[in-house]
Amino acid sequence: MFLSIHPQSSQPLYEQLAGSVRAGILDGSISDGERLPSARDLAGSLDLNVHTVLRAYGMLREEGLLDLRRGRGAVITAPARDLDAVTAALDTLLDAAERAQLSPETLLSLVRSRLNPVPTRLDPEGPR
Amino acid sequence: MFLSIHPQSSQPLYEQLAGSVRAGILDGSISDGERLPSARDLAGSLDLNVHTVLRAYGMLREEGLLDLRRGRGAVITAPARDLDAVTAALDTLLDAAERAQLSPETLLSLVRSRLNPVPTRLDPEGPR
DNA sequence: CCACTTGTTCTACTTCAACTAGAACAATAC
DNA sequence: GTATTGTTCTAGTTGAAGTAGAACAAGTGG
Known part of the structure; x- marks a missing residue:
């Protein structure tokens, strides 16, 4: 390990x-x-x-x-998962990102914005 | 904007x-x-x-x-980029991750480890 | 040329998360 | 019972993030 x-x-x-x-x-x-x-x-x-x-x-x-x-x-306590589809999709994504000349930062921003559209912490006023 | x-x-x-x-x-x-x-x-x-x-x-x-x-x-100074392939691949990835019941944290860890295999900052001793 | 704009580069200060440290405690294993 | 191990405290240090103000340099636009 x-x-x-x-x-x-x-x-x-x-x-x-x-x-x-x-x-x-x-x-x-x-x-x-x-x-x-x-x-x-x-x-x-x-x-x-x-x-x-x-x-x-x-x-x-x-x-x-x-x-x-x-x-x-x-x-x-991790259930068995089938990751073949995930790794394949990740390969495709990285390849596409490279072709589009996206920087790692940009790609991460992209993924993050899709995973977490809005900050989860308490945000009384919302975006400015 | x-x-x-x-x-x-x-x-x-x-x-x-x-x-x-x-x-x-x-x-x-x-x-x-x-x-x-x-x-x-x-x-x-x-x-x-x-x-x-x-x-x-x-x-x-x-x-x-x-x-x-x-x-x-x-x-x-951003060159025009074709993002169709990237967004499509991202859709596929998110779908696959959801099917595999990966948490957002896990998926981000996965993407990050592929983007940045080794920390870039000066690391004289390397991993312990 | 001149006034204005705007990025560049400093110093200095505050705040807070991350990390360390030590201790006491509670549930579990053996 | 004893040792193990997570749980929950308090307390302190460190460094990044953010704020604040100022002086400066290279452009813009009249």
Whole structure:
């Protein structure tokens, strides 16, 4: 199981860690029912703080990917998914984006705007 | 021209602004050669600081989307792009992701990892 | 030439998320 | 019971984001 962290990245550590677990689930290197290291252990081996690891674990639980219980630890609860269509579509998208000479930032903006049309946080006044 | 900003969003204001301009270029509401408001004007109408707007403008310039010159302002330098293939591929991807029951976070992680395999900032030690 | 506009480049300050640190506590495993 | 492990606090540091003001340089337009 490869959980890699880049301390110099602009992405928050807990995001990186959660993303790493998600990627592991998708590519099959982490399978359903598998037990992740305890937060304290993982924090030790990745040289992170326990709270940072627990924050990532908490995110994954909210996404339904992880089951957390005291004394036992973190267990993957990811249903089997068929990703062939997703990876194929992603390949097509990246190819099309390259042909259109879209920068990575632009493509990410595009994807983000489709995934999250409006900010979810409380926004009493709305857009200006 | 719609440049909308959500002050409550988790995304930085300058990122939102840059993303809004990118989106405007893509959907045709901002066209090549068009002049954006001066940083001071835009900051006034969006209720932002001048530096925040200039930071967004600077990002867009680095991406080759904007030409900045003193006294004249900000002019779009976006080449015409054919986005039909991109939007079609994006539709397919979102559909496939929904079928596979991937959360938005997971899908974004997936796209990000394909766009940016390794963090670009200086990272003397590499992953741990 | 001259006044004005506008980006460029500084310094300085505030705010807040991210991260670290330590501790006490509660549920679970063995 | 004992050890493990997540849960929940408080508290502190760090750095990016954002604001604020000013001086400056290169254009625009009269």
